[in-house]
Amino acid sequence: MSYIDDPAPGHGARPARAWFSSDAPSLDLGGQWRFHLSPSAAAAPDGVEREDFDDSGWSLLPVPSHWQLHGHGSPAYTNVAYPFPIDPPFVPSENPTGDHRLVFDVPQEWAGLAALLRFDGIDSCGRVWLNGTELGVTRGSRLATEFDVSAVLRTGPNVLVVRVHQWSSGSYLEDQDMWWLSGIFRDVTLVARPAGGIDDYWLRADYDHTTGHGLLRVETAAPARLSVPELGIVDRAVDEPIEAGVVEPWSAESPRLYDGTLATDTERVPVRIGFRTVAITDGRITVNGLPIMFRGVNRHEFHPEHGRAVPYETARADVLLMKQHNINAVRTSHYPPHPAFLALCDELGLWVVDECDLETHGFSAVGWERNPTGDPQWRDACLDRMARTVERDKNRPSVIMWSLGNEAHTGKNLADMAEWVHRRDPTRPVHYEGDRACEYVDVHSRMYASHAEVEQIGRAGGMPFVQCEYAHAMGNGPGGLLEYRELFERYPTCHGGFVWEWIDHGIARRDARGREYFAYGGDFGEPIHDGSFVIDGLLFPDRTPSPGLLELAKVIEPVRISQCSEGLTIENHHDVIGLDHLTFTWVLEEEGEPRASGVLDAPEVAPGASVCMPLPQLPATSRESWLTVTAALAEDAPWAAAGHVVGWGQVPVSATASGVPGGKVAQSRTFAAPVFDPVDGTLRELGGYPVAGPRLDLWRAPTENDEPVEAKAWRAAGLHRLQHRVISVEHAADEVVVRSRVAPPAQAFGMFATYRWTVAPDAVHLHLDVEPEGEWPATLPRLGLRMALPAALDRVTWFGLGPGEAYADSRQAVRVGRFSSTVDEMQTPYVVPQENGNRANVRWATLTGADGRGLRIEGSPTFELTARRWTSEELAEARHAAELVPGPLVHLNLDIAQNGLGTESCGPGVLPRYQLHAHPATFQLTFR
Secondary structure, rough: OOOOOOOOOOOOOOOOOOOOOOOOOOOEEEEEEEEEOOOOOOEEOOOOEEOOOOOOOOOEEEEOOOOOHHOOOOOOEEEEOOOOOOOOOOOOOOOEEEEEEEEEOOHHOOOOEEEEEEEOOOEEEEEEOOOOOOEEEEEOOOEEEEEEEOOOOOOOEEEEEEEEEOOOOHHEEEEEOEEEHHHHHHHEEEEEEEOOOOEEEEEEEEOOOOOEEEEEEEEEEOOOOOEEEEOOEEEEEOOOOOOEEEOOOOOOOOOEEOOOOOOOOOEEEEEEEEEOEEEEEOEEEEEEEEEEEEEEOOOOEOOOOEEEEHHHHOOOOOOHHHHHHOOOEEEOOOOOOOOOHHHHHHHHEEEEEEEEEEEEEHHHHOOOOOHHOOOHHHHHHHHHHHHHHHHHHHOOOEEEEOOOOOOOOOOOHHHHHEEEEEEOOOOOEEEOOOOOOOOOOOEEEEEEEOHHHHHHHHHHHHOOOOEEOOOOOOOOOOHHHHHHHHHHHHOOOOEEEEOOOOEOOOOOEEEOOOOEEOOOOOOOOOOOOHHHHOOOEOOOOOOOOOHHHHHHHHHHOEEEEEEEEEEEEEEEOOOHHHOOOEEEOOOEEEOOEEEEEEOOOOOEEEOOOOOOOOOOOOOOOOOEEEEEEEEEEOOOOOOOOOOOEEEEEEEEEEOOOOOOOOOOOOOOOOOOEEEOOOOOOOOEOOOOEEEEEEEEEEOOOOOOOOOOOOHHHHHOOOOOEEEEEEEEEEEEEEEEEEEEEEEOOOOOEEEEEEEEEEEEOOOOEEEEEEEOOOOOOOOOEEEEEEEEEEOOOEEEEEEEEOOOOOEEEEEEOOEEEEEEEEEEOOOOOOOOOOOOOOEEEEEEEEEEOOOOOEEEEEEEEEEEEEEEEOOHHHHHHOOOOOHHOOOOEEOOOOOOOOOOOEEEOOOOOOHHOOOOOOOOOOEEEOOO
């Protein structure tokens, strides 16, 4: 068996230790390396490790990077299936192998120093030589490996060679839902080790919530001294616990860090200390004595151009975006992240579930037979990966739970990993979703449990419950977030969860016509792939927040403002902090136009508490009016500037839409007489503009949450190819009545639609009655009207919910107001085109051209609006956003309702209350 197939951990490396920096010299070996890719290990050139090997004809490749993203081979995406035969521990002989060579200089002042060569990530297996001497073999792609190079390093030029294999035995343990990408994708560092230095340390900073005191315990291999000037600790020996006195505790909401120094005579290590204590008490996860709620996300490391070689600035941007969208926790799916990310979580404040680099999901295809987590020959590898995770990240206050891995079924090796962690670090609980019986874990964890299941688990109580994955954020969605939050808050042992996932893993590409798009599974010709399932994030690949992220931010906002009998309720849903860091302001809008504003003198509200207070003094209004109260940062925070909105609420202060067309129509003009088609009764001209329709429409371009179940039923029912039979067209002096039957081919069910048009000098009124006939076999995608206008009418203003899109089960992030946009700006650029851009509860909308003239549509009382430059059919047919080409028309949908979104791409479908079924309906619109 070659080293490539050996199921044991790699060899030659030093024992794992904490990640830290010090004043010892170091060299960053990142940059341009020489690179050569061979189709297999056997085809790789001989002698690459020799110092005199001629690599002048090789390419240059940046390190860190993945070679597939630099023109060497192609990425491949699978979610579950291994892209090679399940023949553990063996991998195919056709195994792309990348040789990396670097010549680097070591300064003269390093002479006589011991040194370590550190690799923070090599995918999937690396064989390493320095100056012709083999150092060893790495496995564990997302884990650090260090080699002692003291005996072979020299001052002056050195030759470092790393042979990386795309596949190895380790690949069986790394079947995470992500792109298969190879190479040296994290930092390579040479670190000097002074004699008597700090080889490793573990600093535990406990907090006693009953006294407010902190206790420091430091383990080091050699005698060391600790200084924390802010606490009056100066040059204290660490051989005994150190009382820190009264301290401010660390939490995700108040990430208080104390700067200190751990030192010996030859080395100084800066430390950032966060005092906190994690415990499970009465079935609840507590930090510093208080139960916490995970308002979290799963985060893969991903960049659309660099893959998992994520720049530091991008990682920091991730944390800032999370904080700015009220996210307080991260599960590091499904491997330890770059250690700098955890330092950012310490600094800016996020609870972290740190997950081991272990997943064997592909064995589910063979009934988990020969699954490594239950096979003794893999035990050492499993334990090695867990130990390297814990040892590297043990000093991070943000890490409050260890996770054994993901979707690897269960087995003795996982139980042994849990036992090792409990022995090594009893200060943090252990998580693993695959232990359904909860035999060796400390929390009950589930993926995609339905609302009903969460209710059942919450009622039962017992262990702390966490949804380690829920609300699959694929495409347009997820729906049902509000109902999950309500359940999490209803039951004490429910601790929230982690939305799947943070970002779409779309790889930036250009098509043959030079159009930019984001590639997903299958776009690189992979014979086995899982398509767009890798496009399932709250951020688009370029890190633009999706409507799903905005919805999540609103649902989990830590400050809630709503109506109560006395006026306003303000609720504090922080776990730890009060609201004194926020300023509350209000604005009164009459039909979306500001009338008055002010500052609300809100009382202090403790965590978990609420107050009811009177409304501010408001002027009288005559049209529909809403009071919006906003809670924003009073001062700059490390993660956002003053004025950043943390929470908001709206309450009505006058009659809402009631069937009477609202508002002034200042620019209403006398209509030219509408022109109706004499055969089918549809409009051909309205207000002097050529139009088409409106006609009854039941179809939408399926969302990716629709596709697994609902869309199949819709297509089977033929809802994507409706046919219209005109029964009668009756003309009178000021009225046109059109009766029709709308039904799919090959089916007996249908809908009768009666359009009653009434023509007035300045308006045209439509009264639509819909009556289903027969047994409808499925929900409806939508129920409403479709029509088309000239492309020039592309400026849209509406009074209703906005500014963004909204659907039946995803509309918490929108408010009632007056908003303006263009048709192009109303589109949500999902990587995979699908239904998007719906504006809900619209009282009225105008579509105008550059001259300000156009059409106004009024609902009685409201309607839902989408406006696009392509049809629903064109939207459904496109596989990438770049394929959508604007046409000569603006296509409108004016709907009574749409079906909800749900999260059925990988989770529960649309809740019954949000399902749209065929039913008798009346719809009234006025066109001006």
